[in-house]
Amino acid sequence: MSFTMGHRRTNMILDFRANHCYVDGMKNNQAKKGTVLSGSTTSGDLTLGNYIGAVSQWTKMTEDYDAYFMVANLHSLTDHQDPKELRERTLSFYAQYIALGLDPAKCALFVQSMVPEHAELNWVLTNITPIGQLERMTQFKDKSENKKQINAGLLMYPVLMAADILLYRADFVPVGQDQKQHIELCRDMVKYFNNRFGDVFKEPAPLIAPKGAKIMSLADPTKKMSKSDPDKNGMISILDDPKVLEKKLKRAVTDSGTVVKYDENSAGIANLMTIYSVLTGKSYAEIEKDFEGKMYGHLKVGLAEVVIETLKPVQAKHRELMANRDHLASLMKQGAEAARAKASETLRLVYDHAGIL
Ligand code: TYM
Numbered sequence: 001m002s003f004t005m006g007h008r009r010t011n012m013i014l015d016f017r018a019n020h021c022y023v024d025g026m027k028n029n030q031a032k033k034g035t036v037l038s039g040s041t042t043s044g045d046l047t048l049g050n051y052i053g054a055v056s057q058w059t060k061m062t063e064d065y066d067a068y069f070m071v072a073n074l075h076s077l078t079d080h081q082d083p084k085e086l087r088e089r090t091l092s093f094y095a096q097y098i099a100l101g102l103d104p105a106k107c108a109l110f111v112q113s114m115v116p117e118h119a120e121l122n123w124v125l126t127n128i129t130p131i132g133q134l135e136r137m138t139q140f141k142d143k144s145e146n147k148k149q150i151n152a153g154l155l156m157y158p159v160l161m162a163a164d165i166l167l168y169r170a171d172f173v174p175v176g177q178d179q180k181q182h183i184e185l186c187r188d189m190v191k192y193f194n195n196r197f198g199d200v201f202k203e204p205a206p207l208i209a210p211k212g213a214k215i216m217s218l219a220d221p222t223k224k225m226s227k228s229d230p231d232k233n234g235m236i237s238i239l240d241d242p243k244v245l246e247k248k249l250k251r252a253v254t255d256s257g258t259v260v261k262y263d264e265n266s267a268g269i270a271n272l273m274t275i276y277s278v279l280t281g282k283s284y285a286e287i288e289k290d291f292e293g294k295m296y297g298h299l300k301v302g303l304a305e306v307v308i309e310t311l312k313p314v315q316a317k318h319r320e321l322m323a324n325r326d327h328l329a330s331l332m333k334q335g336a337e338a339a340r341a342k343a344s345e346t347l348r349l350v351y352d353h354a355g356i357l
Contacts, residue, residue, distance in 0.1 A: 034171035036061050036207075037068040037164060039112065041075040042089045044227030045237035046096050048307065049215035052278050053176030057209055059101035061174065067107035068168045068339055069097065074112050074119065075160060078143075078153040079228065092322065094332060096238050099317035108342075110335035112164065117343035121163040122156075124350055128192040129159050129185075138181055162186040165204050166193075167343040174207040177214040178224060197353040200346075212278040218252040221267035239315060242308045249304040250297075260291035260299050269296060276303050279310050 038058055040050050058069050071093040076086065090111055102109055112118050134140060134155050144150045161182050165173055166189075173183050183206040190201040217223045217234035225235050233248055240248070254268035262273050262284035273287055276299070282290070291299050321328055351357075 032066050033064045035066040035068070035168055036172045036174060037070070037168045037170040037204075038174050039070040039072040039075075039164060040093065041072040042086060042093055043076040043079050043081075044229075045089075045235070045239065046093055047215075047225055047227050048236040048238065048275065049176070049225035050227065051100055051238060052212040052215050052275065053209065054174060055097065055100050055102070056212075056278070057174040057207065058107075061172075062103060062106040065172070066168075068170070068342070069102055069107055069109050070115075070164065070339070071097070071111045072164070075157060078151065078157055091325070091328060092239075092318070095318050095321035095328060096314070098321060098331075099314045100238070104331050104335055108335050108338035109331070110339040111332055114332060114336035115167075115339045115343050117167055117340065117347045118160065118163050120347055121167050121343075121350060122160045124354060124356075125159050125163055125166070125189055125193070126156060128196060129162075129189060131155070133185060133188070134158060137185065139178070158182045158185050159189075162189045166190070166201050167346050168339075169201060169342075169346060170204045171202070172207045173204050174209075177208055180206050180208060197350075200349055200353055212274055215275060216267060216271040218248055218271075221253055221271050236307065238311060239318065240311070242312070245307055245311070246304045249307065250300050252300060254296050258295045260294060260296065261288055269299070272299055272303055276306060279306050 036058075038054060040046060040054060046055075058067070061067055071090055073086065073090045073093075094109070094111060097109060098104060137158055140155060140157070143154055161179075162185065165183070165186050173179075173186075175183065183204060187203040190203045193201055215225045217225045217229060217231075218236070219229075219231050219234035223229075223234070227235060227237075229235055233251060236245060236248060249272075252268060252272060254272070255266050257266060257269070260269065260273070262270055264270055273284055276282070276287055277284060280287075287299075291302070
């Protein structure tokens, strides 16, 4: 059944793209392997962790899947955001997605707030989600710890995520390790919804890369590299200046050893080797061989070169895209229209089942 539905959806999206000049997406009308959706929230600068754990996976999926990738700007409201900065960062994220290899002709690349169905489905899902389950989410517990006042948005955050995924009836959600629990909750929500209103949704599966699904902080390798970390030395931003990148990587915290060898118990060096491995395609054994007889310092210098070389063309492309705001705005509009074609169809189905006029 899912094959037939997937095929029908594919045609619908391709037809839609035909009206909106999605030329490449129309090249072949073959059946896709399913639907994927994912996104990143605009709560801080996009990091190398986001790229390795998520965006680099997304770019590999646009040929074979009906792909939806979004800038999750509504999610960032759970933190205090300066409106001017948020607007600019949303544009910049969109440009960074493209610069990192996402082709808007091959997927629906959109900004979450430009598809109002996300907020509408969010409300419906809010009414089938037990509060206790939301309170048990690790991310909620971490983020609400030591906070005097916790806003309801922080608790509801995974409900909006489920709305994002279910609006496109996604089969797969490519994410880093830290989002797995939220997707498991989304799977439960599918059961709650279908039991109450009838079969509308299917359970999405998380897709987590075997290597690089949890890149650690450079300043504290026991913690995840996070865009909201106040210690900017711990994270590599996609847009960091080469000099800053070099400094951060040279200063990366490691143990007191010297031999470059992959060992999970040596968190700092294991993290640097993982980044090196993912960005160069080399295995740990090959990296060990390259750095035989050398010290940690050599690995850090080598890694700085790799990261700088990886990000240089990305930063140049980002600058070029940001210099042409009209073009960016038109891509965003097309992406939102492509996403809405699917989202509005799902929302109609949901309202029909729930008796909402
Ligand atoms: P966000 O913005 O925190 O992260 C975006 C993606 O990057 C992954 N990631 C990492 N991967 C490896 N190492 C790291 N250090 C690292 N840090 C982050 C995340 O797992 C994620 O895949 N709530 C989501 C955004 C979102 C979303 C969705 C995701 C909104 N709606 C629907 C999937 C489906 C978030 O905050 O991701």
